[in-house]
Amino acid sequence: MTVLFVIVLFGILLAVETPIAFAVGIIAFAGLMITGIGNEAVSAQRVFAGMNSYGLLALPLFILAGNLLVAGGIIRRLVDFVDLLVGRVRAGLAYVNLLANLMMAGLSGSATADTAALGSVMTPMMKQRGYSPDFAAALTISGAIVAPILPPSIIMVIYAIPTKLSIGALFFAGILPGLLIVLLLAIYVALSAKRISPPVVVAERQRSFVKATLDAIPVLLAPVIIVGGVRGGVVTATEAAAVLVAYALFLNIVLYRSTGLETLYTVFRESAITTATVMIVVGTSSLFAWFLAIENVPGAAREMFAFITDNPILFLVIVNIFLLVVGSFVDTVPAILIFVPILQPAAISYGIDPIHFAIVVIVNLMVGLNTPPVGTNLFVISSVTGRPIGGIVRALLPLYIVKLLALVTITYVPFLSLWLPRAAGLLP
Amino acid sequence: MSFLRSVDRVIDAALVLALAVIVAALVGQVALRYFAHAPLPWPEELCQFLLVAISFFGMYRAFEGSDHISLRWMSRKWGLQRYLRAAGLLCVMVFLAYIGWGGWNLTQSAWHQPSTALRLPMAIPYLVIPVSCVLSLLAVGTTLWCVLSGADAEGPAEENGADR
């Protein structure tokens, strides 16, 4: 009864445009009031404790590193570089888009940040060379979903908190699934090249290959620093994020000299506030999770699943459908913090590896980022390109099928998620 | 009003400084361990507390800039939306007051409760909760006033976006 009331209240709060962080907090507050459990001090403690976690330190650091790299003009450098690599073939710019997305994913932890950054560079460029702007927008946000699947990943940092999974293992687990998504998207581009590509391809800029490569090398080194530093034993996963920030500062201030003090101040300030808007969701979700645990909702959910089926494959089908629906309405961070503590114990009871399950959940929610009614990246690309959402969604339809195909493969082939972390010795 | 403006400026500077300290402390810790084999026991905890402080004070600043993640779908020309949004904001204020009050109680009971590594009374990090909640209540109250009086008909995002 209480749980039902809480769900309805949540819907109403979202509908009247209450910020999600506070909608989550208010329903927890209401639930505790109704059941007469807890008090104001424990509520404040849960919000505080939810944020007071070593693993979450990677969050501001990855956000800051991403913002610094964008402020330093690295997007242009990356796009120039891949344009030289694959820009000349048929539908070349579509591949450039995917490849740039892939490289950005290795630098940044957020699909939304990548959408905003790449969208502002790639979509005008594709439009200028004769591609449909709606297709350009659709392809950009489809490629951007790999940002949090490939390391580094803000979403994985958040996922690791309630589940106590190793961030390093999660990072490695995401690599093959992320590459698979990009590969499938590239196959789609190849198969539909005739339809999507403009008839004549004109290479516009005549830049020196050597210069573009030299320009891009320091940027391409950044992912090497993260993975190499962690594997080489110099730094922990969280410290790697700090070192990445230091490296980005070095690129901006010393090497490219692209960022002044005033810009730096703004980047730091904006990063702090973006961090806060995510962290406050983490905090109020932790209060909500406390309410759920006291009401024993995770236990009830496990029993419900056990009652419905004892087949892990069927369980995963249910989870897939459920999360696709959830992802269409709820933003990724609250979705993970609210539902993973309920779903993961059930998944483990079906013998599903929690690391594999994490990748399934994240890919699922990433697909949801691009679906209406609540699709954060859809809103972002729409505002960056000035195209109405309806047109972009139409261009997205075939891409949804590609992404669902990737999702199904990742869900039912655990090997894709588990092989690398095992090979790297991060999983038994 | 101008007092609050200067408070905001101080908070912004503190946010930037806190983030910079986190980066410096973690990079410094790597250097100390790797080169000097002598890492310190407290940087992790310091960074965690700074992150919590960034989160709570950033929460306040995000109210002013309308940066909190929310659904925005109602036309600002529609008459009823004002009252619907105001009701939501009122709930937010109740929640902030409750958490702020709880944070104050936590602070009071934790003066003799040391943190693990810094041995700092937990009351000090907990104090961030009531202070930021009071500031946020002022910010949300102002927004509520704007919504009800129709002063934000153009949408708050654009309005504040200009001065950043």
Place this chain on the structure above:
Amino acid sequence: ADFTIRASHGESTESPLHRGWQVFEAYVESASGGDIEVEIAPAGQLGSMTDALEQAKIGAIQMAHGDEQVMSTFYKPMMVLATPYLFNNDQEGMDFIYSAYFSEVREKMASESGLRLLSAASYGFRNFTNNVRVVKSAADMSGIRMRVPPSPMSLEMVKAMGGSPTPVPWEELYGAMQSGVVDGQENPIGVALDYSFYQVQKYMTLDNHQLGLNTMMINEAFFQSLTPELREIVVTGAKMGAATEYGERNYQARVIAVAKLRELGMEVYAPTPEEAATFRDAVREPMQAYLKSELDPAFVEAVYAEIDAARAADRAAVE
């Protein structure tokens, strides 16, 4: 039910600790004729150990799980329990908790902190593991980068032996050992097995430095609100729970875990009495000095005197 005890602990539902709490639940519910209902939230669902203890302290829940280190956050003198080489064996440590002398300390904790210590179960001694060499005596610790939790006493201990104490957050410990950020760590034996540390650690030394104690803590105001009959039932149930947990864990750690770790390729070394003494001697002075600087020196002296007296009495009983 007239009373509901909501309880939080940090371990899985398969753990000996959970079984202990289940025994507590079963006994208290039946012995009270249903007057008390117990609801256990396992696996840290309600928060970390410190968080849950704070919740119990402010009355948001009634009971929580504490240990020999975290209790001192709420009542400083409890710090003494985490002193390295204070106890010779598990039984000695648990007997001390229930001794007449320490019962007074527990009463003081209840009135000053709002948390009452009901019972304690040993979860085994913390032991060193590392990747550099077989550590047979304190001198072998020289230069080893040993991960310790961020507690001053653990840092002092490793430093006193000549090792280099390296704080690494628990979440990153496995990776830090694998990649060589640290050479070793110290935890109870079962941890090396449960968290697969044997995959990244070669040597274990059974030096038995710090006795791990899981405690059942209850909100003092709630406890006092019960009738004396019900209080007695709660106290008895807690002792039963602790006995169950200790029995299960002791069997698993002593009989199963060591054999399993050896089978999985770890070299487990048990120091001779002479070698064991080198560890104890290396840390005694710095530890006493540290404790006396933090706590009332008379209290520290009294604790050592009590334990020596109990040891002498045990010896006299068999002579």
